Amino acid sequence: MNTVEYMRTIREKYSKMGYAPYGWHEATDTPPWARLAKPLSECRVGMMTTAGTYVAGQEAYFYKDDTSHRLIPSDTPVENLRFSHLTENYLPDARRDPNCAFPIEPLRKLADEGVIGGLAENFFSCMGAVYSKRRVDEEVAPTIYEAFAAEGVDVAYLVPL
Amino acid sequence: MCLIARYLEERGIATIVVGTALDIVKFGAPPRAVFFDFPLGHGGGPLFAPEQQLAIAREAMSVLENLSEPGQIVNLNQTWPEGDAWKSAATDESADDVRSPRDTTPRYQLEEDQRLAEAATGG
Numbered sequence: 001m002n003t004v005e006y007m008r009t010i011r012e013k014y015s016k017m018g019y020a021p022y023g024w025h026e027a028t029d030t031p032p033w034a035r036l037a038k039p040l041s042e043c044r045v046g047m048m049t050t051a052g053t054y055v056a057g058q059e060a061y062f063y064k065d066d067t068s069h070r071l072i073p074s075d076t077p078v079e080n081l082r083f084s085h086l087t088e089n090y091l092p093d094a095r096r097d098p099n100c101a102f103p104i105e106p107l108r109k110l111a112d113e114g115v116i117g118g119l120a121e122n123f124f125s126c127m128g129a130v131y132s133k134r135r136v137d138e139e140v141a142p143t144i145y146e147a148f149a150a151e152g153v154d155v156a157y158l159v160p161l
Numbered sequence: 162m163c164l165i166a167r168y169l170e171e172r173g174i175a176t177i178v179v180g181t182a183l184d185i186v187k188f189g190a191p192p193r194a195v196f197f198d199f200p201l202g203h204g205g206g207p208l209f210a211p212e213q214q215l216a217i218a219r220e221a222m223s224v225l226e227n228l229s230e231p232g233q234i235v236n237l238n239q240t241w242p243e244g245d246a247w248k249s250a251a252t253d254e255s256a257d258d259v260r261s262p263r264d265t266t267p268r269y270q271l272e273e274d275q276r277l278a279e280a281a282t283g284g
Binding site for chain 2: 001003004005006007008009019024025026027028029030031032033034035036039040043048049050051054056057058059060061062063064066082083084086087088089090091092093094095096097099100101102103105106107109110115116128133136137140141142144145148149153154155156157158159160161
């Protein structure tokens with residue numbers, strides 16, 4: 001069976017809901033490349049999701065171009081993880097089992113096994129669904145880069161909602 | 162997410178985008194990506210399926226370690242446990258949409274989360 005045409009479906013749905021059309025950015029150039037400088041078993045790994053993950057006690061996300069992010073300690077118990085995202089229809093399973101959208105336990109297991117060298121002290125989330133490419137380029141991406149750099153990661157495991 | 166992946170790789174951090182929306186990932190052309198044909202919201206894997214969730218993370222990490230040129234999207238050999246029925250729901254535009262309004266009010270998963278957050282900030 002074919003894969004779902006999400007871009008077309010989401011455009012049509014938003015149009016019916018009276019939302020402005022969400023515009024994805026098409027990249028047509030060759031992507032940049034950071035060579036992995038050492039074996040994965042020696043790499044410090046960070047994670048980020050755009051699923052709107054937060055820890056109980058943190059402020060939740062709002063749904064109109066929220067460009068903020070949250071630090072999620074990589075040893076957070078899964079029962080303390082929550083989700084707050086514009087597309088609530090994709091969240092029911094993650095709200096029962098946070099690993100569906102924020103695979104924190106699998107990464108902990110890979111670190112325990114030595115497949116990866118270790119985990120960053122903090123993982124990150126944001127909400128995505130930011131309508132402005134300029135705001136992603138100028139606000140979200142630099143902030144997330146600085147956050148990963150401060151954690152000293154070699155690798156970023158990126159999980160879109 | 163693809164924009165962020167590119168930004169990180171330009172600055173020396175290797176990335177892997179773990180995608181379940183193939184058209185969106187292709188459009189954004191991240192440096193490294195894996196794909197499996199699961200419903201959105203399941204980039205970590207199916208509900209209460211720790212072994213499959215671990216297998217996905219393990220395979221994605223292996224792809225990250227072994228790719229040698231930018232722009233590839235590697236299809237992981239993962240099967241959604243309940244067949245393809247979810248696809249008709251994912252494209253059903255007549256379905257009710259009960260999501261909260263798109264405004265600047267924080268939307269807590271649980272009411273108690275709001276109380277905890279407000280207590281933490283003295284709000």
